């Protein structure tokens with residue numbers, strides 16, 4: 001898919017009951033106006049996906065799974081699959097740093113999940129980013145490269161069109177420590193140049209790349225103004241209807257200014 005829309009994704013992580021999730025959607029639905037150039041995606045607890053898929057106006061909000069297992073079905077107690085999410089979630093986060101670092105999702109798992117999502121018509125949002133020590137050691141580019149190769153290993157050029165990359169420096173997630181827009185731009189340029197190397201110029205130019213990590217309503221515009229950034233992945237601030245709708249409004253403004 002070309003970079004015709006700004007994507008604003010709210011990752012609610014392990015927060016909110018199903019009832020609270022439904023209430024937040026209700027509040028957001030009053031605050032968020034539709035905009036043809038902005039797509040808003042909500043990633044609630046998996047438990048709430050079914051309820052919310054019946055509740056939301058799909059023109060206003062799309063849904064994303066935060067995680068899933070890569071097999072479609074079988075003896076995997078406690079798991080949910082992309083096949084079960086099909087028709088309920090249009091997107092899925094894959095390789096979020098909390099999955100990589102707390103739950104030890106390996107490149108192999110991540111690659112299999114990317115494949116499972118695509119197989120089930122769900123657009124994977126592949127999250128990549130360096131830790132503080134990798135950054136301090138000057139290893140940011142290498143880390144991004146390894147995570148890209150790891151996640152995209154089996155992806156064809158046609159499949160790539162369905163994938164979104166989220167650049168999320170691990171040290172900026174949930175810390176209130178903002179990445180400098182200049183550094184974000186540089187990292188995303190390096191991501192595009194690696195995509196170019198792997199798939200060619202057109203694919204690199206068409207790749208949708210988001211930024212995530214302590215995005216707030218105040219800071220959102222400075223990232224949205226970057227020509228390399230096609231949207232935002234928002235954690236903490238997406239749990240507050242007013243803060244999140246402010247971020248969406250800023251995306252409307254920036255889409256109006258038509259930077260691409």
Ligand code: PGA
Pocket residue numbers: 011168172173174175176212213214215233234235236237
């Ligand atoms: P944060 O989370 O906005 O709370 O830093 C971002 C994310 O984990 O995707």
